Amino acid sequence: MAEFSPALMTDMYEYTMLDATLRDGTANRRCVFEIFTRHLPEGRRYGVVAGTGRILDALERFHLDDEDLRFLSDRGIVSRQTISWLENFRFSGSIRGYREGEMFFPNSPVLQVEGTFGECTLLETLLLSVLNYDCAVASAASRMATAANGRPCMDMGGRRTNEWAAVAAARAAVVGGFQGTANLLAAKMYGLKAIGTAAHCFTLVHDSERDAFVSQIDALGKNTTLLVDTYNIEEAVRTAVEVAGPELGGVRIDSGDLAALAQRVRNQLDALGATNTTITVTNDLDEYALASLQTAPVDSYGVGTRLVTGSGAPTCAMVYKLAEREGADGTMTPVAKKSKDKATVPGRKLAFRSYEYNLADCEHVIAGSEADLAAFRPEEGWKDLLVDFVDHGEIDSRYQGHDAIMAAHDYRAKALAELPITAQSLMRGEPVIPTETTVL
Amino acid sequence: MAEFSPALMTDMYEYTMLDATLRDGTANRRCVFEIFTRHLPEGRRYGVVAGTGRILDALERFHLDDEDLRFLSDRGIVSRQTISWLENFRFSGSIRGYREGEMFFPNSPVLQVEGTFGECTLLETLLLSVLNYDCAVASAASRMATAANGRPCMDMGGRRTNEWAAVAAARAAVVGGFQGTANLLAAKMYGLKAIGTAAHCFTLVHDSERDAFVSQIDALGKNTTLLVDTYNIEEAVRTAVEVAGPELGGVRIDSGDLAALAQRVRNQLDALGATNTTITVTNDLDEYALASLQTAPVDSYGVGTRLVTGSGAPTCAMVYKLAEREGADGTMTPVAKKSKDKATVPGRKLAFRSYEYNLADCEHVIAGSEADLAAFRPEEGWKDLLVDFVDHGEIDSRYQGHDAIMAAHDYRAKALAELPITAQSLMRGEPVIPTETTVL
Numbered sequence: 001m002a003e004f005s006p007a008l009m010t011d012m013y014e015y016t017m018l019d020a021t022l023r024d025g026t027a028n029r030r031c032v033f034e035i036f037t038r039h040l041p042e043g044r045r046y047g048v049v050a051g052t053g054r055i056l057d058a059l060e061r062f063h064l065d066d067e068d069l070r071f072l073s074d075r076g077i078v079s080r081q082t083i084s085w086l087e088n089f090r091f092s093g094s095i096r097g098y099r100e101g102e103m104f105f106p107n108s109p110v111l112q113v114e115g116t117f118g119e120c121t122l123l124e125t126l127l128l129s130v131l132n133y134d135c136a137v138a139s140a141a142s143r144m145a146t147a148a149n150g151r152p153c154m155d156m157g158g159r160r161t162n163e164w165a166a167v168a169a170a171r172a173a174v175v176g177g178f179q180g181t182a183n184l185l186a187a188k189m190y191g192l193k194a195i196g197t198a199a200h201c202f203t204l205v206h207d208s209e210r211d212a213f214v215s216q217i218d219a220l221g222k223n224t225t226l227l228v229d230t231y232n233i234e235e236a237v238r239t240a241v242e243v244a245g246p247e248l249g250g251v252r253i254d255s256g257d258l259a260a261l262a263q264r265v266r267n268q269l270d271a272l273g274a275t276n277t278t279i280t281v282t283n284d285l286d287e288y289a290l291a292s293l294q295t296a297p298v299d300s301y302g303v304g305t306r307l308v309t310g311s312g313a314p315t316c317a318m319v320y321k322l323a324e325r326e327g328a329d330g331t332m333t334p335v336a337k338k339s340k341d342k343a344t345v346p347g348r349k350l351a352f353r354s355y356e357y358n359l360a361d362c363e364h365v366i367a368g369s370e371a372d373l374a375a376f377r378p379e380e381g382w383k384d385l386l387v388d389f390v391d392h393g394e395i396d397s398r399y400q401g402h403d404a405i406m407a408a409h410d411y412r413a414k415a416l417a418e419l420p421i422t423a424q425s426l427m428r429g430e431p432v433i434p435t436e437t438t439v440l
Numbered sequence: 441m442a443e444f445s446p447a448l449m450t451d452m453y454e455y456t457m458l459d460a461t462l463r464d465g466t467a468n469r470r471c472v473f474e475i476f477t478r479h480l481p482e483g484r485r486y487g488v489v490a491g492t493g494r495i496l497d498a499l500e501r502f503h504l505d506d507e508d509l510r511f512l513s514d515r516g517i518v519s520r521q522t523i524s525w526l527e528n529f530r531f532s533g534s535i536r537g538y539r540e541g542e543m544f545f546p547n548s549p550v551l552q553v554e555g556t557f558g559e560c561t562l563l564e565t566l567l568l569s570v571l572n573y574d575c576a577v578a579s580a581a582s583r584m585a586t587a588a589n590g591r592p593c594m595d596m597g598g599r600r601t602n603e604w605a606a607v608a609a610a611r612a613a614v615v616g617g618f619q620g621t622a623n624l625l626a627a628k629m630y631g632l633k634a635i636g637t638a639a640h641c642f643t644l645v646h647d648s649e650r651d652a653f654v655s656q657i658d659a660l661g662k663n664t665t666l667l668v669d670t671y672n673i674e675e676a677v678r679t680a681v682e683v684a685g686p687e688l689g690g691v692r693i694d695s696g697d698l699a700a701l702a703q704r705v706r707n708q709l710d711a712l713g714a715t716n717t718t719i720t721v722t723n724d725l726d727e728y729a730l731a732s733l734q735t736a737p738v739d740s741y742g743v744g745t746r747l748v749t750g751s752g753a754p755t756c757a758m759v760y761k762l763a764e765r766e767g768a769d770g771t772m773t774p775v776a777k778k779s780k781d782k783a784t785v786p787g788r789k790l791a792f793r794s795y796e797y798n799l800a801d802c803e804h805v806i807a808g809s810e811a812d813l814a815a816f817r818p819e820e821g822w823k824d825l826l827v828d829f830v831d832h833g834e835i836d837s838r839y840q841g842h843d844a845i846m847a848a849h850d851y852r853a854k855a856l857a858e859l860p861i862t863a864q865s866l867m868r869g870e871p872v873i874p875t876e877t878t879v880l
């Protein structure tokens with residue numbers, strides 16, 4: 001997998017457009033494409049950027065092997081000339097954008113891709129796939145982490161989404177504020193904390209619940225978490241403490257009225273002397289359920305379906321639009337489409353966030369010609385939101401791998417704390433700060 | 441990718457349960473696990489099975505290489521004994537279930553996995569990931585294909601979901617009734633029809649819309665589809681026919697009031713003599729939009745976001761439950777958990793569909809001991825819904841690859857036609873036939 005090229009994870013028209021523009025010469029025109037969303041999911045106050053590190057990983061692998069080229073040729077998708085061009089393809093352009101863990105709003109230019117039309121076009125589908133899904137998960141995770149109010153949230157959603165999406169979701173969840181994942185491939189690829197308890201089948205395959213608990217403790221030690229709702233929870237808790245003693249690590253409850261059950265189980269554990277035994281709950285949790293469990297004696301949450309499906313917003317409506325391109329005379333020219341309800345703002349963008357009393361009060365998107373933008377001076381205290389990820393094909397490896405994910409995890413907490421507190425509300429409403437677009 | 445093993449696309453607890461049961465011997469108990477959903481997404485009348493062929497592909501690749509084993513060992517997830525067991529792991533059990541393209545309902549046993557506890561446990565997460573996502577997409581696709589009422593639907597959603605999910609979605613869309621996909625990797629892996637037009641950036645990178653159209657026709661021929669809504673649609677259509685002549689293949693509209701625009705464009709094309717030029721529309725379509733476009737002169741649909749996110753139901757809530765296992769005395773024993781609202785029915789299941797006047801009237805799920813099920817005789821005319829996919833580790837290759845997908849595509853149309861016509865309604869309601877579970 002580490003070597004698999006994402007070059008064909010692409011809509012066919014990217015290749016046919018490349019082919020046509022190589023014929024007429026426009027493939028070589030320098031271009032600036034931008035990724036943004038026109039709106040947040042309904043009622044959401046902010047979004048969280050995730051996936052950029054995965055984009056950089058994918059870029060490293062993005063080349064076409066003989067089999068890919070043969071497919072494009074056999075299907076007649078591109079001409080022989082284009083096959084030659086593709087043989088040595090490597091992205092040689094530059095990419096900047098919002099860092100992972102950064103907040104985004106409508107029209108925030110979360111990624112900016114600069115290069116020739118040909119090379120930028122080939123990346124469109126892949127970049128959007130990664131950002132649309134990863135940002136959806138990170139944005140949901142962030143709301144959940146906020147609602148959990150300091151209690152650790154763990155990703156257990158792999159089974160409820162595509163098997164590769166599961167890996168991306170685990171990573172995005174950590175960017176969005178989660179502590180770990182049940183998904184082993186994600187743990188391996190990204191060095192994430194792996195967590196797990198046991199399933200009901202583990203209890204059922206044994207002749208008794210006691211046998212199952214004894215077996216789990218023999219294998220994993222007393223610090224393990226036992227699943228106690230296969231039959232009768234009260235009996236299971238009693239058996240669990242009998243088997244493990246009061247050093248039992250934890251119990252998991254996966255059904256029923258979680259608040260009431262956590263309270264009963266806590267009292268029972270305490271009465272049995274297992275005062276340090278933790279309680280994990282799972283069962284179709286989302287940010288609203290987590291908020292409602294704040295007063296229940298729960299120690300950690302396992303979140304599945306609603307995390308990996310973006311809690312009602314499984315994609316982000318990010319689009320990839322040409323903002324500026326070289327003209328026939330060699331000068332860069334802002335361009336825009338005029339499609340009804342989908343018109344774009346011409347010109348490359350700068351992006352800043354301004355603050356009042358240490359709280360963000362506006363997202364500033366500044367569009368203009370290269371010369372105008374070069375001369376633009378932001379006001380004092382504005383945060384420049386764009387960082388450089390790729391410089392003429394050179395990837396900045398600081399934004400890849402485990403450390404980048406943990407840095408993004410920390411950054412998201414800080415950036416969220418700098419938004420007005422309404423951002424942490426689960427009430428539906430407008431984005432917590434406005435986006436002001438200025439055309440110079 | 442073709443060689444990448446999905447063995448770690450798995451929740452950690454599958455491996456720790458394996459480890460514990462290898463220690464105590466229960467890993468070798470023969471088991472029957474079943475996959476089903478307790479309910480369809482709210483208001484849905486039926487679901488469509490998809491993903492089984494992908495499961496068979498994944499099973500062929502499911503083994504642990506040295507790097508996987510080192511990870512499990514270094515992280516202390518399993519013991520040395522388990523590492524040895526995993527070194528030569530190949531699934532040697534049997535799998536049966538609903539064929540791809542078959543309709544499913546609450547409690548339909550869409551997949552049944554039989555083998556030792558150890559080997560069946562390792563597959564849980566992967567099987568659920570595949571079925572939960574692929575069935576969600578196929579079920580949405582089926583509603584869209586029905587609403588399109590014979591007009592071809594094409595998958596253009598890859599950019600709105602995870603990049604690998606996009607490949608699975610393209611395949612599931614075809615199972616669910618779609619004709620093709622924009623996704624090249626899906627087209628390559630599964631031999632699907634690849635389709636494409638052009639993006640707005642293609643028009644914008646050229647000095648004029650006319651230049652762009654000339655370029656596209658030079659490269660792709662007059663039978664191509666030109667995107668006509670970058671600036672002014674009426675002008676674009678006039679230019680398109682001027683450039684290509686009345687043999688122009690098609691035009692695409694991606695914004696605005698699609699019905700009204702299609703009507704205007706159809707009249708304009710006809711007036712220009714381009715009576716065979718087709719009209720494709722795209723722009724956040726779903727089954728409701730398609731139904732509302734029935735009277736508009738549209739020839740084909742490109743569907744994106746709503747397809748790959750299951751049109752409001754991005755996952756299927758499929759679960760994997762132990763139904764029967766070998767006891768200490770070697771006999772197979774039905775088992776079930778009693779968790780509140782999540783109790784299961786003990787025993788392996790048979791599944792049949794009964795018909796009245798050639799229309800399905802009931803899904804029959806029959807549970808019991810091996811002996812009882814062996815003696816069970818369905819009534820005359822009941823369709824046996826379970827087919828054999830894997831027999832003691834031997835995969836039936838008829839359910840893999842391109843031909844299986846096209847067979848599923850055809851099967852889905854036939855199976856849907858055998859349901860009461862309410863299944864084709866977009867009105868929210870109950871599953872179109874009831875599921876009756878009988879415990880022998």
